[in-house]
Amino acid sequence: MNSLRPRVFSGVQPTGNLHLGNYLGAVSRFVPLQESFECIFCVVDMHAITVWQDPHELAHNTREVTAAFIAAGIDAKRHIVFNQSQVSAHAELAWVFNCVARLGWLNRMTQFKEKAGKDRENASVGLYAYPSLMAADILAYRATHVPVGEDQKQHLELARDIAQKFNNDFAETIAEAGYNDGFFPLTEPLIAGPATRVMSLRDGTKKMSKSDPSDLSRINLTDDADTIAKKIRKAKTDPEPLPSEAKGLESRPEASNLVGIYAALTDKPIADVLTEFGGAQFSGFKQALIDVAVEKLSPITGEMKRLMDDQSHIDTILAEGAQRARQIAAPIFAEVRKIVGFVG
Incomplete structure (x- = not known):
């Protein structure tokens, strides 16, 4: 029961225009992975709402990221493309992981400090707990690999810590269920080559960003x-x-x-x-x-x-992808429920 097939999970946030940095740092890197791995590509709309989003723009941006995936060469028939909110295992497993992760671990996350700025008391709880949801995104599919840029390495390390602590905390029931080497894998990073961190065309010391006013x-x-x-x-x-x-x-x-x-x-x-x-x-x-x-x-x-001119086609890709994603995630979360001791 311990053998895991090589599986990649990766997500992109639907928060405004996709730019060259997103393409070179993430989307273009996904395409060759399709030849070596079973791939799950997710538009992480639940992560997007850690800061307020206009609902109409969020829906538009979710479809636009999906269109970018397909236009760049991702094959939605061979692999899975979907949006996160359509698969409930992400939120359910995130709550379990909120109860496994430690406050000290989350306090060390530099991205929260950067995004919340000086007014941290006004940041959402979701922004603070974002890394637990990211861990759930990956481990809901027991993914073995995640392509990451430098700014996400810390979050992947936390996902590995959460997986290890879950495996240790529930070692007895995990072993009873027949998983002799732990239930969750310690997911490995896939770090890409040059230009994974594309900088602003106006200031080479700042990352290219959709939030830059220029x-x-x-x-x-x-x-x-x-x-x-x-x-x-x-x-x-x-x-x-x-x-x-x-x-x-x-x-x-x-x-x-x-x-x-x-x-x-x-x-x-x-x-x-x-x-x-x-x-x-x-x-x-x-x-x-x-x-x-x-x-x-x-x-x-x-x-x-x-693709964006045919919204129903994009929605069909997302719905079919979500259905296939649920088929993988549902039995994994069912095992988590038994391991933790949830009844029913």
């Missing part, structure tokens, strides 16, 4: 070719030419960011990009980056638009 700071997946070109041309740079070696990018955050984006879009090592463009001025490099970005992103933008 639309010039990011390339949205809904931007047309002219808009992409304009934003890259206006991207902040420094006066020096591009270096020929990676060491030359140190303390040059804007240059490092643009080179990293080019490397990720062309699937080349940064060293190869610098061999090609070392000594060049930014004007020439930016034109090359525009050409690559438009070539790569325009088909995705077009397919997203086509």
